Amino acid sequence: MIRKHFITWRNLFAFSITFTISCNVPAQNKQSVEITQKLLDSLSAYAQVTMQSDLYYKLVLEKYPNTHEAYMSRSVAYNKGGEHATGFAMLNRAVELAPIQNLGYRAFVKLYMMHDYEGALQDCLRLDSLTSYAKPGVWGEDMDMVIGLCYLQLKNFQKARSLFTNSINTVTRESGKQWNSPRVFLYLGITLMKEKAYSQATQVLNELIQLNPNYSEAYYYKAQCYSALKDLKNAEATLEKCKQVFKKYGAEKNAYFELPYQIYPFMLSDLSSQ
Amino acid sequence: MNTLRYSFSLLILMTGLKTFSQNTVPQHLNVKEKIGWIPFDKSIDDSNFKVCDELNIEEYYQVNPSYGEGMPAIRKYISAHKQILESMCEKDGYVIVRFVINCQGQTDRYRTKFMSLNYTDENTVNAELQKKIIQLTRNMGNWTAGKYDGKTYDCYQHLKFLFKNFQLVDVLF
Numbered sequence: 001m002i003r004k005h006f007i008t009w010r011n012l013f014a015f016s017i018t019f020t021i022s023c024n025v026p027a028q029n030k031q032s033v034e035i036t037q038k039l040l041d042s043l044s045a046y047a048q049v050t051m052q053s054d055l056y057y058k059l060v061l062e063k064y065p066n067t068h069e070a071y072m073s074r075s076v077a078y079n080k081g082g083e084h085a086t087g088f089a090m091l092n093r094a095v096e097l098a099p100i101q102n103l104g105y106r107a108f109v110k111l112y113m114m115h116d117y118e119g120a121l122q123d124c125l126r127l128d129s130l131t132s133y134a135k136p137g138v139w140g141e142d143m144d145m146v147i148g149l150c151y152l153q154l155k156n157f158q159k160a161r162s163l164f165t166n167s168i169n170t171v172t173r174e175s176g177k178q179w180n181s182p183r184v185f186l187y188l189g190i191t192l193m194k195e196k197a198y199s200q201a202t203q204v205l206n207e208l209i210q211l212n213p214n215y216s217e218a219y220y221y222k223a224q225c226y227s228a229l230k231d232l233k234n235a236e237a238t239l240e241k242c243k244q245v246f247k248k249y250g251a252e253k254n255a256y257f258e259l260p261y262q263i264y265p266f267m268l269s270d271l272s273s274q
Numbered sequence: 275m276n277t278l279r280y281s282f283s284l285l286i287l288m289t290g291l292k293t294f295s296q297n298t299v300p301q302h303l304n305v306k307e308k309i310g311w312i313p314f315d316k317s318i319d320d321s322n323f324k325v326c327d328e329l330n331i332e333e334y335y336q337v338n339p340s341y342g343e344g345m346p347a348i349r350k351y352i353s354a355h356k357q358i359l360e361s362m363c364e365k366d367g368y369v370i371v372r373f374v375i376n377c378q379g380q381t382d383r384y385r386t387k388f389m390s391l392n393y394t395d396e397n398t399v400n401a402e403l404q405k406k407i408i409q410l411t412r413n414m415g416n417w418t419a420g421k422y423d424g425k426t427y428d429c430y431q432h433l434k435f436l437f438k439n440f441q442l443v444d445v446l447f
Contacts, residue, residue: 047301049309049333080297080335081310082370082432085387085395092393114368115436115444116391255298255335258446264343 040069049077068097072105079109080256095123100136103127108139111150112257121150135170142167145184149260152187157195164188182212182252183259189221190261198225216246220263223271243268300332300422310430312374312383323374323382325428331374334447337420337427339375348414348433349445355410356442362403363440367391369400369407372432379416381431384408391438407435 039060046053054077057070064070071094078087091109094102103123111120124138124147138146148163164184171180185208192201205222208215219242226235251263306313306328325331341348352359367390374383386404390396411433420429436444 047303048297049301050303050305051307051309054309077309081333081430082372082434083310083387084368084370084434085389085393088393113446114434115446255338258345262344264346266343266346 040067040073043073049081053077066097068094068102071097072102079113084114099126100130103130104136104138104143107146108141111146111153112254112259115153117150117153121147121154124150142171142181142184144170145181145187148184148191149187152191152194153260155194157191160191161188161195164191178211180211182208182215182218185211186215186217186221186261189218189225193221193225193228196228198229201225214245214249216242216249216251217261217263219245220268220271221261227271227274239268239271298335300330300336300427302330304329306331310372312372312385312430314383318384320382323380324376325374326377326426327428331428331430332420332422334375334420334429334431337422337429339379339420339429339431340418341414345445345447351414352410352435352442352445359403359406359410359435359442360437360440362406363400363437363442364403365390365396365399366437366439367396367399369404369435369437370432371404371407371411371435372430373411374428375417375419375431376428377419377426379419381412381414381417384412 039056043053043056043060046056054074057074060067060070061074071090075087075090075094078084078090087109091102091106095106104127107120107123107127110116110123124143127136127138128143128147135143137143144163144167148160148167151157151160151163164187167184168177168180168188171177171184185204189201189204189208192198192204202222202225205218205225208218209222212218219238223235223238223242226232226238246263246265246268252259253262310333365388367388369386369388371384371386373381373385375381386408388396388398388400388404390399417431419426421427432447434444434446435442436446
């Protein structure tokens, strides 16, 4: 016997409920995330400062306004070009949406590109409090070193010393002494110099020289320590070594900003004449 | 032999990818319009100022132009005008001056912005100070043009003048 009706009213009701639920928000969200990721990946084909790159990120944000990666990526070109008000408006939005992913970069920009040491410190401390289980890097740099540098620039030498020491001890314990950034030893040495602990500073800078014999900055600041100690013989010898190393290897530089305590050729002759 | 061939191909590919992805080398975009583009404005710019390649004005971090021995030389020059700048400061924040350095080291197309210490755009504030900063940076004289791989380039450069408590506390790029 052939049934007269394949679809009963009860079946039709069940079907419509299922259809309504399947069209609901979760499925749309899933699709959005996939499209956004695909778009973001494809945008790396455009050079950073181009209008195309900026425009496409803008379009992504029009369709998916909570994409923190797009805000952050757009901010980079503006901040590098000195359009910081626009750059920070975007970067701040990225931090609002995803603080753990973006606080480190914002701290980095504030510290090195804006010399906003208090702002960088607050961002680092917030990131540290949100991630105390992991201690992520601050845009690739050790968090304790960066926090220490903020304190050093804010003239809180005691805290700076404690954080640099902690950074060195942690990296040394976990990976080995040679894996420390040369700059953490340099900053610790400079902190000690600022505290007028010149002998201790010399010891730290000696450690740096042992690890990196071609690091001009270490010799320059060590010569300054000897000069402050009125040990002119060692000051002259260290400065001479500094000049040799500088001539061969130069000093550490960054294309985007002036490094803290960067040395220049004239500083060497100035110290000679002292 | 095959291993050697594959290694060589891989090396070439990696070198190519590295060059393409680096932001600190000239990009040769062949466009005027990009983020931070400064179009020529005949009402304020010097019509005698020429760039070598209008379509490829690079960024400072791609070709590293310099002034004297670097930032200390700029700070030394500015320090002689510190008092006048501070007397003109109406509000704390950053005065940011952006300009073009051509392939001969000459400068023009100066533009300024003022941004508060909270990073908000307040361009109408410190108008006289902004004008003074343009005048001072214009009078600094020639720069050493940006260079990469033996070739000189036109490029964009900016300087930031940081004022706190109506004092000029730093000049940076």
